[in-house]
Amino acid sequence: MKKTISVVLYIMVSGLALPVIAQNDNQTCRISLYVLGNAQDAGKPQIGQHQDPAWQDPSRAQPATALALYDKGKARTYLFDATPDIKAQLYALDQHTGKTGFALDGIFLTHAHIGHYLGLAQLGREAMGANAIPVYAMPKMRTFLRENGPWNLLVRLKNIVLIPLVDQQAVDLDGGIVVTPLLAPHRAEYTETVGFSIATKHKSAFYLPDIDRWDDWGAMGTTLEAMIAAHDLLFLDATFYSGNELPGRDMSKIPHPTITTTMARLEHLSAAQKNKVHFIHLNHSNPAHNHHSKAYKAIKTAGFNVAQTGDTHCLN
Numbered sequence: 001m002k003k004t005i006s007v008v009l010y011i012m013v014s015g016l017a018l019p020v021i022a023q024n025d026n027q028t029c030r031i032s033l034y035v036l037g038n039a040q041d042a043g044k045p046q047i048g049q050h051q052d053p054a055w056q057d058p059s060r061a062q063p064a065t066a067l068a069l070y071d072k073g074k075a076r077t078y079l080f081d082a083t084p085d086i087k088a089q090l091y092a093l094d095q096h097t098g099k100t101g102f103a104l105d106g107i108f109l110t111h112a113h114i115g116h117y118l119g120l121a122q123l124g125r126e127a128m129g130a131n132a133i134p135v136y137a138m139p140k141m142r143t144f145l146r147e148n149g150p151w152n153l154l155v156r157l158k159n160i161v162l163i164p165l166v167d168q169q170a171v172d173l174d175g176g177i178v179v180t181p182l183l184a185p186h187r188a189e190y191t192e193t194v195g196f197s198i199a200t201k202h203k204s205a206f207y208l209p210d211i212d213r214w215d216d217w218g219a220m221g222t223t224l225e226a227m228i229a230a231h232d233l234l235f236l237d238a239t240f241y242s243g244n245e246l247p248g249r250d251m252s253k254i255p256h257p258t259i260t261t262t263m264a265r266l267e268h269l270s271a272a273q274k275n276k277v278h279f280i281h282l283n284h285s286n287p288a289h290n291h292h293s294k295a296y297k298a299i300k301t302a303g304f305n306v307a308q309t310g311d312t313h314c315l316n
C-alpha cells in the first residue's frame with residue numbers, strides 16, 4: 001500500500017470540496033484505489049444540520065462514501081457505490097486519472113440505501129444519457145432496480161446494463177483484477193448488502209461501508225478478524241464513533257458497530273494488522289471527521305486509520 005503524498009487542491013463543485021491529486025504522483029502504480037468520499041450516505045454537512053461549520057467552510061465538507069478502482073494500464077475506471085455526490089466525484093476521478101470526459105467501465109453496488117445507489121439517477125436521460133454502463137448488483141438489488149422507477153427507465157433505455165453478482169463468486173475484470181461480493185448483515189428494507197473484496201495478484205482490499213454488528217457476520221460464516229487477515233487493506237463501517245452521538249434519535253434503529261467497539265474488539269491485533277484498517281462512512285456527527293478531535297487522535301494512537309477523500313492505495 002502506497003499512499004500518495006502530494007499537493008492537494010480543493011475544487012468546489014456543487015458545494016462540495018474534493019481534493020484533486022495531481023495525476024503524475026501515481027506514475028509507478030498500475031492499479032489503484034482512490035477514495036472518493038468518506039461520509040455516511042447523507043454526506044457532511046447533513047440536511048438540516050445548520051450548526052455544522054462545514055456549511056461555512058467547504059474544506060470541512062465530505063462527499064458520501066465511495067471508492068474508485070483505476071486500472072491505469074488498461075485505462076479503465078470502476079466505481080464502488082454510486083452516491084448522491086457522483087457528479088463531483090466523477091469530476092475528481094477524471095482529474096485524478098487524466099481521462100477526458102466520462103468513461104466508467106462499471107459500477108459495483110453494495111445496497112439500496114440512499115448513499116450507495118441514488119447517483120445512478122445522474123446516468124439517465126435527464127442528465128448524462130449514459131450508454132450501457134455495466135452495473136454489478138446482487139439479486140435483490142437487480143430486482144429493485146428493474147421493478148421500481150426511476151431506475152427501471154435506466155434499464156429500459158440501456159443507460160445501464162445490470163450484471164449479476166453472486167455471493168462469494170469472483171468477477172474477473174480482466175487485467176488481473178478480481179472483485180468478489182460477500183454478504184453482510186445490514187438493515188434489508190429493500191435489498192441485501194454486500195462488501196467487496198478487490199484483489200490483484202499482489203494485493204487485496206476489502207470495502208464494507210455498512211454492517212449492523214460484527215457478531216452477526218459470524219452466522220454468515222465470516223469474522224472481521226478473518227477478513228483482516230485475508231486482506232492488505234480494509235475500508236470498514238465507522239458510521240458512529242460512540243453510542244451517544246445522536247441526541248433525540250433511537251440509535252438502535254440504525255445499528256452500526258461504533259469505532260470504539262471495533263477498536264476494542266481488535267485491540268489484540270498486531271500493529272501491522274491494525275494499520276490495514278481504514279475507517280470510512282463517517283456520519284456527520286462523527287467527531288473523527290475532525291483531525292484535531294480527541295476521537296481522531298485516539299484512532300491514530302491505537303494504530304488505525306481514517307480513510308480520507310483523495311487517498312490513493314496502490315494494489316500492485
Ligand SMILES: [Zn+2]
Nearest residue numbers: 041113115210
Ligand atoms: Zn450507508
Ligand SMILES: [Zn+2]
Nearest residue numbers: 111113186210
Ligand atoms: Zn446502509
